[in-house]
Amino acid sequence: MTTSPKDIPTLSEWYASNETPQTEDEPKYNHDEGLNRRVSIWRGDITKLQADLIVNAANSSLLGGGGVDGAIHRAAGPELLEECEGLGGAETGETKVTKGYELPSKYVAHTVGPIYSSRAVDKCAQQLKSCYQTSLDLCQSHGGGVIGFSSISTGVYGYPIKDATEIAIETTRKFLEKDQSVTRVIYVVFSKKDEEVYKSILPQFFPPPPSSESSNGNKHE
Numbered sequence: 107m108t109t110s111p112k113d114i115p116t117l118s119e120w121y122a123s124n125e126t127p128q129t130e131d132e133p134k135y136n137h138d139e140g141l142n143r144r145v146s147i148w149r150g151d152i153t154k155l156q157a158d159l160i161v162n163a164a165n166s167s168l169l170g171g172g173g174v175d176g177a178i179h180r181a182a183g184p185e186l187l188e189e190c191e192g193l194g195g196a197e198t199g200e201t202k203v204t205k206g207y208e209l210p211s212k213y214v215a216h217t218v219g220p221i222y223s224s225r226a227v228d229k230c231a232q233q234l235k236s237c238y239q240t241s242l243d244l245c246q247s248h249g250g251g252v253i254g255f256s257s258i259s260t261g262v263y264g265y266p267i268k269d270a271t272e273i274a275i276e277t278t279r280k281f282l283e284k285d286q287s288v289t290r291v292i293y294v295v296f297s298k299k300d301e302e303v304y305k306s307i308l309p310q311f312f313p314p315p316p317s318s319e320s321s322n323g324n325k326h327e
């Protein structure tokens with residue numbers, strides 16, 4: 107069973123539902139309903155997502171590994187590894203694209219997240235930002251549409267989930283403000299805990315409408 111983006115609520119729809127976002131922090135950006143219709147958080151398996159491009163948390167060999175990387179290679183089939191073998195690896199913060207083969211996604215962007223070090227916080231943050239930025243750029247240059255992100259570096263690579271999520275979301279907000287080609291960004295998480303972190307941070311960067319303004323959560327797809 108694969109999942110269509112049409113069946114995943116946008117932030118607009120989430121805010122319009124009864125489930126009020128729980129966040130204590132003040133918004134860092136202005137409310138923009140057009141942007142809220144282009145972003146989603148979804149708890150599920152990224153290998154089942156019907157997307158134009160999904161983002162794999164790869165290692166620098168680009169030859170597969172554990173976690174989400176292993177799951178993507180298993181679901182895509184052996185042709186993915188064959189194509190990856192021709193890419194010559196990638197540096198931390200760098201991203202390379204392949205086809206999706208047996209996946210329900212057209213393309214896979216293999217991005218190499220930083221291995222977190224508390225002694226190099228700024229460098230890790232820059233590298234993680236680059237992972238999100240280069241993946242979004244590649245989605246745009248491959249025709250845009252729906253991009254699904256795994257939570258880069260927050261598994262085995264040990265990046266603190268809250269810090270990583272802020273970088274993921276802020277990089278996306280700045281990108282979407284200038285781009286028209288990416289119609290939906292879907293953050294795919296595996297655990298309930300990670301879902302809650304995303305749901306607590308998203309309203310700071312993509313605020314809900316002011317309470318006087320009612321939103322009908324119009325779909326645009």
Ligand code: ADP
Nearest residue numbers: 151152163173174177258259260261262263296
């Ligand atoms: P990294 O090495 O970059 O830390 P991991 O694969 O260890 O990457 O973890 C990244 C995130 O991907 C973790 O939150 C993990 O729970 C999640 N994850 C693992 N498998 C899947 C999957 N099939 N779909 C979506 N997310 C997944």
